[in-house]
Amino acid sequence: MKAITLLSVIASTLALIYASPVDSDGVVYVTVTVPAEAPSTLSETPTQTMASPSLPSPTTSPAAGSFTGEATYYDATVGMGSCGIPLPGSNVVAMNWQQYQPEFCGKCVMIQGSLGSAKAQVIDKCPGCKSGDLDLHEPLFRQVDDPAKGRVKITWSFVEC
Secondary structure, eight states, rough: EEEEEHEEEEHHHTEEEEOOOOOSSSOOOOEEOOOTTTTSOOEEEEEEOOOOOOOOOOOOOOSSEEOOOEEEEETTTOOOTTTTTOOOOOOOEEEEEETTOGGGGGGGEEEEETTEEEEEEEEEETTOOOOEEEEEHHHHHHHOOOOOGGGGGEEEEEEOO
């Protein structure tokens, strides 16, 4: 079986990738420039096929205890988060950048809001969140509070998935 590896695509196109600053909605736009001398087609070479993305093996344990912060919501169906895994369901969160560690990808948290509690999986990092904050996928936000509020107080802790 033949497959084109990511490395051969990059080497063949000599693409120059750079990211522009994050816009006001927290979106990073990426521009790809392909030089004119790049080949118009890619040749296939026998290689091993790459496995689908998987969660990293945790090397550090999530912090014990409970955290207090604010919850906001976003559309987690757009793109792939910092963990590099496909959206596993509607109960997902982006963790604030101060507490986020790649080892927390796939770990679960229990979130308590004014309307109730819900378990969610960490799949992304929230660059605009403060320590203690979580950015919730909108269907998850509705389980813990009213989306019309936009930003709400929460408590959360790491739990078994």
